[in-house]
Amino acid sequence: MMDSELYNKLVDLYAAGELPSELEDEMKVAAFTNKELSHDMATLRSTVEMMKALPQPAFTEESFQ
Secondary structure, eight states: OOOHHHHHHHHHHHHTTOSOHHHHHHHHHHHTTOHHHHHHHHHHHHHHHHHHHSOOOOOOGGGGO
8 A cells, every 4th residue: 555645645636537447445444544635635626626616718810829
């Protein structure tokens, strides 16, 4: 098992669903005993999911001028 410092550094990847399933499962297990990690994982994942649900802006060639 990894230390909590490394888990804290991986929260953003967890929130975006970019971790391998084994590592994601390990983080979930660690969150059972670490309230701060559990909170960070839940709130950031929720935030990422809400942002992904927003309409995407339409970029045109004029957007870059």
